[in-house]
Amino acid sequence: MTASMDLSSLTLHDTLVALEARQFSTVELIRATLERMLETEETLHAFVDVHARDAMEHAMIADRRRQIPRPAPPLLGIPLGIKDIFDIAGKPTRCNSALREDAPVAVRDADAVHAWRRDGAILIGKTVTQEFAAGIVSAPARNPWDPERIPGGSSGGSAAAVAAGTCLGALGSDTGGSIRIPASVTGTVGLKPTYGRIGTSGTYPLSASLDTVGPIARTVPDAALLFLSLANRTKEIPEAVSRLQHADGSLAGRRIGVLTTFFQERLQPDVATAFDQALKTLEQLGAEIIECEWSGANAARAAAMVISRVESAAVHRDALRATPDLMGEDLRTRLEVGAILPADAYLRARQAREAVTRSIAEVYTSQRLDAIVTPTLPTTAPRADDLRVCYADGTEEPAGTALTRLTAPWNTTGQPVISVPCGFDAKTLPIGLSFVGRPDAELDLCALARAYEQATGWHTRRPTVATPDA
Amino acid sequence: MTTNDDSAAPISVKEAVALARVAGLPIPDERLPRLAADLTAAQALIADLAAVPTGSLPAVVDAFDPAWPQHPGGRRP
Numbered sequence: 001m002t003a004s005m006d007l008s009s010l011t012l013h014d015t016l017v018a019l020e021a022r023q024f025s026t027v028e029l030i031r032a033t034l035e036r037m038l039e040t041e042e043t044l045h046a047f048v049d050v051h052a053r054d055a056m057e058h059a060m061i062a063d064r065r066r067q068i069p070r071p072a073p074p075l076l077g078i079p080l081g082i083k084d085i086f087d088i089a090g091k092p093t094r095c096n097s098a099l100r101e102d103a104p105v106a107v108r109d110a111d112a113v114h115a116w117r118r119d120g121a122i123l124i125g126k127t128v129t130q131e132f133a134a135g136i137v138s139a140p141a142r143n144p145w146d147p148e149r150i151p152g153g154s155s156g157g158s159a160a161a162v163a164a165g166t167c168l169g170a171l172g173s174d175t176g177g178s179i180r181i182p183a184s185v186t187g188t189v190g191l192k193p194t195y196g197r198i199g200t201s202g203t204y205p206l207s208a209s210l211d212t213v214g215p216i217a218r219t220v221p222d223a224a225l226l227f228l229s230l231a232n233r234t235k236e237i238p239e240a241v242s243r244l245q246h247a248d249g250s251l252a253g254r255r256i257g258v259l260t261t262f263f264q265e266r267l268q269p270d271v272a273t274a275f276d277q278a279l280k281t282l283e284q285l286g287a288e289i290i291e292c293e294w295s296g297a298n299a300a301r302a303a304a305m306v307i308s309r310v311e312s313a314a315v316h317r318d319a320l321r322a323t324p325d326l327m328g329e330d331l332r333t334r335l336e337v338g339a340i341l342p343a344d345a346y347l348r349a350r351q352a353r354e355a356v357t358r359s360i361a362e363v364y365t366s367q368r369l370d371a372i373v374t375p376t377l378p379t380t381a382p383r384a385d386d387l388r389v390c391y392a393d394g395t396e397e398p399a400g401t402a403l404t405r406l407t408a409p410w411n412t413t414g415q416p417v418i419s420v421p422c423g424f425d426a427k428t429l430p431i432g433l434s435f436v437g438r439p440d441a442e443l444d445l446c447a448l449a450r451a452y453e454q455a456t457g458w459h460t461r462r463p464t465v466a467t468p469d470a
Numbered sequence: 471m472t473t474n475d476d477s478a479a480p481i482s483v484k485e486a487v488a489l490a491r492v493a494g495l496p497i498p499d500e501r502l503p504r505l506a507a508d509l510t511a512a513q514a515l516i517a518d519l520a521a522v523p524t525g526s527l528p529a530v531v532d533a534f535d536p537a538w539p540q541h542p543g544g545r546r547p
Contacts (some may be wrong), residue, residue, distance in 0.1 A: 195536045208535050303519035309512065321494055333501075337508045339493045345516045351524040351536060361538040414536025439536045 004135065005029065007036045008165035008462045012078055012222040012265045013245060015168055019066065019077055026062040026077035026122070030055050033079045033124060037182050038463045043147050046092065046160040047086055048084050050125035057080065058122045065120075068301040073120030074237045075229060079172035083154075084126040085133050086110040087202035089374055095204050096138075098326040099319055102155055105210040110202025112171055112213045112230050119229045125168050126253055128157030130236045131331045133206045134401045136181055143186060144463040149381040152182030152403065154206075159186040164465050169217040169226050173203060175210045176304050177407025183216055183382035184432025187421045187461065189453075190216045191223040191446075194439045195414030198230045198407070205315050209350075210411045218355055220420060220450040221245050227442055233265040239345045240443055247453045252286030254370045256448070262297035263374040267393050274423035274431045275375045278452070285451055292372070294363050296356035300409035303356065306341065306349035307412075315340025330400075357413045367444065371441075371448050376432030378402055401433060406434075409435035416442045418449045421458035430458075481509040 005024050018024060018239060026275075034052055041047060062077035067088045087106035094100045117123065126460040128141040130153040138156025143149040144164040151160040155172030159182030163169050172179040183190025191214045198213040205211055215226035221244040228237045258264075258279065267275070279289055301399035313320065319327070320335050327335070341350050363369070379389045382399040397405075410417045415436055422433035433452070439446035453459050481489075486506040490497045497505060 058511070173525040195534065296522065298518050301513040305515050306519065321496065324496065329504075333504055333508050335511050336493075336495055336497065336505055339495060340489045340509060341512055341516075345519070347530065348516070348519050348524070350530040350534075351527055352519045352522040354527055354530055355522045355524050357536070358539070364538075414534060439538055444517065 003031050007032055008371040009460070010165070010168065011219050012168040012217060012225065013219065013241065015078060016074075020072070020247035021041050022357045026059040027056065029077060030059040030122060030124070033166060038085055039365075040144070040164045040166055042149075042165055043108075043465060044142050044144060044160050046151070046157040046164065047081070047125045047415060048096070048128050048157065048388045051091070051123060054122050057293050062120065064123065066235045073118070074225065074234060075116060076120030076421055078121050078169070079124040079167050080116055080121045080226075080407065081125060081127040081158050081167040082113060082123055083129050083133075083158050083173060084385065085129050085169050085173060085204040086113050086171055088113055088123055088126070091126065093204060093306035095133070096129050097295060099323065106202065107277050108202065111199030116171070118224070119234055121229075127155070127161055127170055130154035130156065130178075132204065132312070132316070133175065133178060133332050134334055136177075136400050137384070137387070138182070138207035139384070140317055141361060143381050145187065146381065146382055146427070148385070149429070150185070150384050150387075150399075152185040152381065155190075156182045159183055159188050159190070162186070162188045162216050162218060162283040163463055165462070168456055169215055169222055172214055172216050173206070174212045174214060174309055174411065175206045176404045176411055179212075179214050179216060179415060180376050180407050180432065180434060181403050183419045185430060187219055187430030187451075187458070187463070188216050188218060189223045190214070190419045191227050191442065192410070193204075193227060193231070193419045193442055194416045196412070197440070199239055203218050209311060210304060212306055212411070220418065220446050220453050223418065224443060230280040244446055244450045247447060247450055247454070249280060250286050251448065251451050254287040254456055255368055256282055257292040257369040257372040258296065259294050259372060259374065259432050260291050261293065266391055266395075266397070266405075267375060267378045267390070268425070270381070270423075270425035271375050271378060271380070271431050275433065278373065278422045279453070282452060285455055290367050290369065291368070293365050294360055299352050300356040300360075301405060301413040302401055303349040303352045304412045305404075307353070309334060309338035310346040311338070322451050332449065337416065349454050353412050356409075360413050360415070368438075371445060372417060373437040374406055374434050374436065376434040378408060380425045380427070380429035380431060415439055417443055418445050420449050420453050421457060421461070422452075422456070424461075481506050481513060
């Protein structure tokens with residue numbers, strides 16, 4: 001590995017600049033990435049399958065392409081991880097399920113995979129997901145900041161790999177928080193785009209009317225680049241990324257809302273402190289912080305839960321009755337509940353979805369908000385062997401409930417959300433801050449989050465992954 | 471805050487058996503307590519939905535559109 005190629009700290013943007021300047025070749029980059037996996041994977045288990053030979057072949061092609069004197073594709077030679085619910089042509093999609101142990105290889109790439117491959121990315125491997133993307137543990141993957149803890153889920157392998165430096169970005173999906181939860185607990189950046197804007201063909205569904213595809217990266221500009229590629233907005237990438245990289249960091253004239261109920265309740269003390277400090281930082285950058293009320297948050301969360309349970313039960317209808325023993329206990333129970341819930345509950349949830357979406361739109365409009373900020377999660381990463389979250393008042397909450405409590409409402413409203421690191425707790429575990437935007441305002445949201453990111457520098461901290469020899 | 475931990479009457483194992491039978495689900499006896507607990511939690515979610523006034527809204531028949539109305543209170547495009 002060259003001195004300029006410290007994979008634990010390089011960003012995607014840094015790497016593109018270095019490749020363009022011939023500081024190292026794509027072949028060297030991929031070789032270093034694979035070597036980095038040898039150091040970390042025995043501990044982290046972020047990947048279910050590494051495509052080393054394919055990656056090296058594509059690296060050689062990328063190096064030859066870079067010799068051609070015309071602009072390179074925007075992701076040329078960048079190693080990215082793909083959550084194992086997305087089809088990659090010629091590879092099986094196993095979804096971390098015994099039901100798909102003998103899954104045939106995919107015939108074609110998923111929409112999202114196709115987009116990144118079209119823009120020159122190298123698909124370094126499949127990352128671990130929670131079984132069928134339904135949950136927050138992502139076993140056997142572990143958290144690079146503390147391998148005794150979970151990396152969140154369901155895109156836990158993707159986030160762990162990005163945090164550990166075994167890829168420069170990764171693909172995730174978010175139905176109740178599955179991009180933002182792992183981003184928050186691994187100190188990475190997770191972007192859930194507006195619902196329906198990224199194609200889901202070739203993605204194993206969990207709940208079609210909530211499932212949203214998005215990237216996990218190390219910085220906001222990196223996440224924006226990956227998002228624009230996914231959205232087939234490749235032509236916008238050079239200008240958009242340059243604007244984010246070189247922004248002056250001022251938030252003067254920006255109006256940022258803070259919801260005083262629901263999102264401020266039942267937080268671990270270190271999370272509450274980090275959130276308060278984040279608000280002060282945003283004010284120092286020139287933003288006006290506006291306290292707001294939104295009475296629909298709890299119903300928005302409930303609607304996401306009811307819709308996702310019913311729709312996922314429909315996806316797995318036959319397997320639930322014929323081969324339930326091949327399912328994990330959590331997935332099976334979740335699907336059983338979805339199969340039993342009455343149809344009118346599902347229809348009521350969909351009506352409630354319309355109502356709370358209108359009510360949050362009214363909050364933004366009446367207060368002229370550019371965004372709302374919330375803690376991404378009420379907690380840092382739980383231990384893998386103790387999936388509870390404990391609070392200062394002595395109460396506790398199952399980790400699955402706690403980790404989706406503040407994220408799921410935004411799946412119901414379908415708004416874009418970006419989670420960025422905003423500090424650490426007393427155990428040096430990352431804390432996340434979410435910026436929630438108006439529909440289709442992903443780049444504006446990235447501009448706000450980038451200003452915060454630049455002002456604080458939390459994103460530059462990287463975990464020292466414990467290795468078996470350490 | 472209403473949560474799924476503190477509202478709605480618990481669903482008994484006996485009720486869970488009946489509901490699973492209607493849905494055509496094979497549930498071994500040892501799994502029934504957990505199913506009953508999770509159904510109780512789901513029932514609380516449904517109760518949370520009831521807090522949203524939906525009476526003036528038409529029945530939802532289309533795919534969800536996250537776009538907001540052009541004007542407050544107006545219809546979506």
